[in-house]
Amino acid sequence: MAALLHLYNCQGRRNDRLFRERIGLDQLRDFEVMSRYRLDRVSIEALIGLLADDLMKPTRRSCSISAEIQVLVTLRYLAKGSFYSEVADLHGVSRSSVCHAVESVVTAINDKLDTIRFPLESLNCTKYSFYNKCGLPNVIGAIDGTLIPIQAPAENEAAYVCRKGFHAINMQAVVDSNMRFLDIVARWPGSQHDSFIFNNCGLKDVLESADLGYLLGDSGYPLRSYLMTPILNPSSVAEVNFNNHHSSGRSVVEKAFGVLKSRFR
Known part of the structure; x- marks a missing residue:
């Protein structure tokens, strides 16, 4: 009976969640940033600042994905056309998180970025x-x-x-x-x-x-x-x-x- 109870407890216990390391801009050199994301550091930081309010959603989770990681995930996907699994492994997130991040960032860019305008006054x-x-x-x-x-x-x-x-x-x-x-x-x-x-x-x-x-x-x-x-x-x-x-x-x-x-x- 004790053995059966022990087996039941082992099967019902939920494994501890493991969080992989998420590498941000401050951990990369300038040439690595350009090679990975096809934009320079200043442009990426400006993009993060522009989209941060739209990307950060209320959550009770202690390890929510930051606006920076969401932008980096999206830029990597757009720059390389890689599989979600490759982008996920590189940034320490799941494949489903990559899918949500790409959709959220692209939608935010469409709503917020308004830099392509025909220069009528400076031709x-x-x-x-x-x-x-x-x-x-x-x-x-x-x-x-x-x-x-x-x-x-x-x-x-x-x-x-x-x-x-x-x-x-x-x-x-x-x-x-x-x-x-x-x-x-x-x-x-x-x-x-x-x-x-x-x-x-x-x-x-x-x-x-x-x-x-x-x-x-x-x-x-x-x-x-x-x-x-x-x-x-x-x-x-x-x-x-x-x-x-x-x-x-x-x-x-x-x-x-x-x-x-x-x-x-």
Whole structure:
């Protein structure tokens, strides 16, 4: 009887919970921070300060996950595209915690971060920089679209199949000569054409209402007074030279997409 009672107590006793070590920014050197999270220490600390109130939820637990760890977990996942288990092991949390952290941080970023705005009041520097780069005057940005792969959605699945045969969102972006994003539209499915997205974006209305300058776009966009496209089938030296200058200026948006996708996998 005593042996059975002892066995019952052993089976009913709950094991002590073990907490793994959680490594924060203060334990990493600058090059390690950049390598792991693809952002520098100052930018990450600013992001933590911006999102802290949204990420810290009331709890009676003594080892709740801090806003810093949640941001680091999310940045690591976005930067590397790793499995949840790898991210969890690196930061001393569970896989379910990684899932909750990524959702919470991304939602908070969408609600709080508002840094990409078209610089209507400071376009002279942008025009000067583009002129030095490609020799074309009055250029205020380069525009293009890129496909962002996604999982197949439950609704309107066929609309998200892009021309390359996978499910995606067609993201439109405008960048300056230094590859800084000035405007982004990320709401249309992958089957939509670049020209359709531009014709239904707010920036088009702004450019039509004021003489600000013009964007550089590829041949998939319509030629407008505020949107310059290359000459199809150039027949003179001047037209070839124009296309070369146009391509030199427009290439920054393709480079910007490459940097974005290599930084956040």
